[in-house]
Amino acid sequence: MQQFTVALAGNPNVGKTTIFNAVTGSRQHVGNWPGVTVEKKTGRISHRGIEIDVVDLPGTYSLTAYSLDEIVARDFILDEKPDVVIQVVDATNLERNLYLTTQLMEIGAPLVVALNVADLAEARGDAIDAERLQSLLAIPVVRTVGNRGEGIEDMLDAAIREAESPPRHEHTVGYGDDAEAAIARLVTALSADADLAGHYPLRWLAVRLLEGDEHADCRLEGSPAREAALEILAGIDREACEAALADKRYEVIAAILAQVCRLAPEKISASDRIDRVVTNRYLGIPIFLALMWGAFELTFAVGGFFGEAIEAGFGVLGEAAATIEPGWLASLIGDGILGGVGAVLAFVPHIFILFLILSIMEASGYLARAAFIMDRLMYAFGLPGKAFIPMLMGFGCNVPAIMATRTIEDHKERLITIMVNPFISCGARLPIYVLFTGIFFGREAGTVIFALYVLGIAVAIGSAKLFRSTILPGESAAFIMELPPYRLPTLRGSMIQMWDRGSTYLKKAGGIILIGAVIIWALASNPPGVEYGSQESLVGIIGNMLSPAVEPLGLNGKIAVALIFGILAKEIVVSSLGVLYGAGEDAGSLTDALAADPGLGPASALALMVFALLYLPCIATLAVIRAETGSWRWTGFAVGYGVVIAWLLAFFAYQAGRLIWGI
Amino acid sequence: MLPRGGGVTLDRIIPEQACRIVGIRARGRSRRRMFAMGLVPGARVEMLRTAPLGDPVEYRVRGYCLAIRKADAGLIDVMPEEQ
Numbered sequence: 001m002q003q004f005t006v007a008l009a010g011n012p013n014v015g016k017t018t019i020f021n022a023v024t025g026s027r028q029h030v031g032n033w034p035g036v037t038v039e040k041k042t043g044r045i046s047h048r049g050i051e052i053d054v055v056d057l058p059g060t061y062s063l064t065a066y067s068l069d070e071i072v073a074r075d076f077i078l079d080e081k082p083d084v085v086i087q088v089v090d091a092t093n094l095e096r097n098l099y100l101t102t103q104l105m106e107i108g109a110p111l112v113v114a115l116n117v118a119d120l121a122e123a124r125g126d127a128i129d130a131e132r133l134q135s136l137l138a139i140p141v142v143r144t145v146g147n148r149g150e151g152i153e154d155m156l157d158a159a160i161r162e163a164e165s166p167p168r169h170e171h172t173v174g175y176g177d178d179a180e181a182a183i184a185r186l187v188t189a190l191s192a193d194a195d196l197a198g199h200y201p202l203r204w205l206a207v208r209l210l211e212g213d214e215h216a217d218c219r220l221e222g223s224p225a226r227e228a229a230l231e232i233l234a235g236i237d238r239e240a241c242e243a244a245l246a247d248k249r250y251e252v253i254a255a256i257l258a259q260v261c262r263l264a265p266e267k268i269s270a271s272d273r274i275d276r277v278v279t280n281r282y283l284g285i286p287i288f289l290a291l292m293w294g295a296f297e298l299t300f301a302v303g304g305f306f307g308e309a310i311e312a313g314f315g316v317l318g319e320a321a322a323t324i325e326p327g328w329l330a331s332l333i334g335d336g337i338l339g340g341v342g343a344v345l346a347f348v349p350h351i352f353i354l355f356l357i358l359s360i361m362e363a364s365g366y367l368a369r370a371a372f373i374m375d376r377l378m379y380a381f382g383l384p385g386k387a388f389i390p391m392l393m394g395f396g397c398n399v400p401a402i403m404a405t406r407t408i409e410d411h412k413e414r415l416i417t418i419m420v421n422p423f424i425s426c427g428a429r430l431p432i433y434v435l436f437t438g439i440f441f442g443r444e445a446g447t448v449i450f451a452l453y454v455l456g457i458a459v460a461i462g463s464a465k466l467f468r469s470t471i472l473p474g475e476s477a478a479f480i481m482e483l484p485p486y487r488l489p490t491l492r493g494s495m496i497q498m499w500d501r502g503s504t505y506l507k508k509a510g511g512i513i514l515i516g517a518v519i520i521w522a523l524a525s526n527p528p529g530v531e532y533g534s535q536e537s538l539v540g541i542i543g544n545m546l547s548p549a550v551e552p553l554g555l556n557g558k559i560a561v562a563l564i565f566g567i568l569a570k571e572i573v574v575s576s577l578g579v580l581y582g583a584g585e586d587a588g589s590l591t592d593a594l595a596a597d598p599g600l601g602p603a604s605a606l607a608l609m610v611f612a613l614l615y616l617p618c619i620a621t622l623a624v625i626r627a628e629t630g631s632w633r634w635t636g637f638a639v640g641y642g643v644v645i646a647w648l649l650a651f652f653a654y655q656a657g658r659l660i661w662g663i
Numbered sequence: 664m665l666p667r668g669g670g671v672t673l674d675r676i677i678p679e680q681a682c683r684i685v686g687i688r689a690r691g692r693s694r695r696r697m698f699a700m701g702l703v704p705g706a707r708v709e710m711l712r713t714a715p716l717g718d719p720v721e722y723r724v725r726g727y728c729l730a731i732r733k734a735d736a737g738l739i740d741v742m743p744e745e746q
Contacts, residue, residue: 478693
């Protein structure tokens, strides 16, 4: 059976994902591109007896080296050499879309253009002569409407014809005499290196070199043709050249469009009318906050409902596990695996719903407006506007919040947004505050809790500034962002994206969470025979060893142990204090027991809460930091930095508190 | 060297005013990004509105909408069109 690889390329927001979904249906596989955290979607289908592997390339505006997405897309085309590249083009915005087409032609990939959302262009009154476009570009052009599945068969037929036919002679933009002379000289020089000539289209490489592309420079390293090429380049102002070549591409595109399109006279579009309200000077921020609040409410109302059901389910399973023989196995399954994993799984519904909301916001075009509205604020902290949404989500749960950073293109900005997110006080930390403020702060409880939230935000923002100026330096990337026209998201597309992202999280984080839960169980139930989590267990012994470290914070070994359990999930701090203070799960008696502890007072309670707010992220968050950064080093850094900051601030809180309250 | 176009930069254009790009002084990745988004010398740009907090600014270029921070728009020299 014949087999082809087809890559889907295109600008962001042109309906590429919709086309991908229409082609592959549910036969999709989501993973990451090797070595980077850019999402890679693939699907295998059979079309007219031919097996086709469809690869969804990241959406890009060009194939230079602007972002990780562009590098990933470009390297795939260059190195994996797909049989055909299908570029999905937005028919309502041909001019900018065809810029990528000129680059794809230059890179020498067999190309098919899918003229997508053709219905919208027609509804607007634009007349596009697809046949004429096809003959001018000398590549097949197919009309598609992704969300109705129109033209998909034709598109695949065209792709197969293109894959089977002999390669077309290179048909590219002519750059004018001066540039062409330089390109010709470079091509001659480069062709001295047979290796290079075998791997890259030399005209493409020559153009990239002329434009001063660092990645093209890298490909010359160690090549025998390097000297000669650099000599030619030495006499050329590459920056001026880049502008001239870009201009030439747009000139060619304009000449083509003049023969192909008759655009309807521009009138105020529906998108523009929505934007006049949604990004209005006075209404923009209230609308944004209302939508965020709605998203938040929906996530926690619906997520909480299903989460409680999951918890209840685990409770039933736990009771069943208690009857297992021998006892240690019952404890491993009941206390360790079901207890630990159950605590984390209770958040899975929140994660799925959040992803659903996020994908609807993304597909509708509102996410770009949110970034537009919030950019000024975030820029002050060295972050892009898109970082606002993950920060806000963090108040619910840091796990989906960190996954929501995927919308940030710049690698360093994304990394900073990930690293500071755990300082945003998630919902699971609230039970700790409620317990301790209730005991020690009485009527001031609300104020103290509010102050803790503010402290979390301050530490996050301060850390972002600190990272920006130390370990992750760099200019903020230029903020040049498309505000795509508003579109109605399809339920199917949103559900697929929710499922993809949610299940990827479960697969990646599940293992780490399980291992973490078992390790903590082993520490709590060994040496054999001790009571689970008691002072005599390994956890207790570690807690006692740690007590000198937490003493300056006014805390004791029992609390250190509870904080260790809190690594599983922050709210477990409360239930394990219950066990350690011999109060069982009953909150009332725990309150009495803590109030009766002579070592604790408002100052030490404050220190405890500050510490619990800032110290290391829970296992689920660590798992997602590891998955999203692809690095154990950054995960380790999140732990180390968190503990140090937590200890220092808790120390200050305790010392200041002692001056005020005595203990 | 004084910027061309009488010293007017894109960030100075007021709502509903249009202009043509005469030069781009951005460097490196920002420059490349501008080219990819259709901001090249000769392109017509129309200012639409400012974000609620005063920055960035939304423009229309080549039939679509683009948000640019004022700091970045300040690196684009333009010639305002006669009203």
